[in-house]
Amino acid sequence: MRTHQRGATLGRIDRYILSQLVFAFGFFSLILVGIYWVNQAVLMLTQYISEGQSGIFVFELMLLSLPSLMLLVLPISAFVATVYVTNKLYSDSELVVVQATGFSVFRLARPFATFSLLIVVLIIVLAHLLVPSTVRRLDSREAELAQALSARILVPGSFESPTSGVTVYVRDITPEGTIEDLLMSDIRDPDRQTTYMADQALLVRDAESTNLVMFQGMAQTLEPNGERLSITRFDDFTVAIDSLIQQSTSDRVNPQGLSTLQLLTPDAELAQRTRRSADYLQREAHLRVTQALLAGGAAFLGYAALMIGGFSRFGLWKQIAAAVFLVVIVKLIDNSSIDAASRDPALWPLVYLSSLLAVVICLALLFIANSNLPARLRRRSAG
Structure with a gap:
């Protein structure tokens, strides 16, 4: 009966800590993702709305960019949530009381390990399923946008260069779509440079191509090698x-x-x-795996680093600083490993080095924290 009651108590404590972690993770994720997403949304609105794209199109791009943004931000949210909850439990003396009843550092790690596993699963879903599908959709929408030539090369009052060697300027575009005062320079061929000028122009699309029909203008063709300039005036002229x-x-x-x-x-x-x-492609696949492992490792490291300190009314700021420092070190090693694998993709096993290091650091911190417990608590937790 006593064993059953103790097991029920342990289960309630695990669920309580896990619920605190999930709530904090959701809160910090909402804040961080919201900040980054709003900044990105402002840039998209400035770029695409000014180019004449609809609000629905911009909103779709914003939604499609969200999974990639979450993939970057959620590991940070997980680490911050773990540090916040661990510090809060210590500040409220909850962890102190639980440890006094015989909970070892390793036993208390169960809800944090469960939370880290949930983060790993979440990042796996994002990295392997959601992000690739949204990237494909984004590429498709950008390809469609490339066909909207009026948005790419016909921006009133602005010199636009849709490709190297081509510059287009229009003074204005009427609501009916008539282009007023067009200037287009094509110097892609160094032996034949052409400049078109027209009072008015229209974009005419058919099933196979898009044509620019110019009215009342002229074409100046310069041949630098022969030092020859040709001028052709026209009432109407069509350019594909x-x-x-x-x-x-x-x-x-x-x-x-x-x-x-x-x-x-x-x-x-x-x-x-x-x-x-x-x-290179195989290395990219392994990077998706390590993203999830590293996110879970960073989340658990936040708990392990804070457990090396005892209760203090001044808080666990030293341990928090140590946790941040260790995460930075792990991330720097991760970046170095990725750089090495980028230079030589055959070295792809190096991308797992940071995840392995995070596991080693977490285990070392837990052993240190458990050895720092008073002998009476260690004997009680062992019994």
């Missing part, structure tokens, strides 16, 4: 401007939009479509 849009990457596949299975088993065709080597 599909080539003005940068097409060099239109058929290129973004590796971030590929599934993890595709990255792990790349063939020659996929390597050609992504312009990346097979080793």
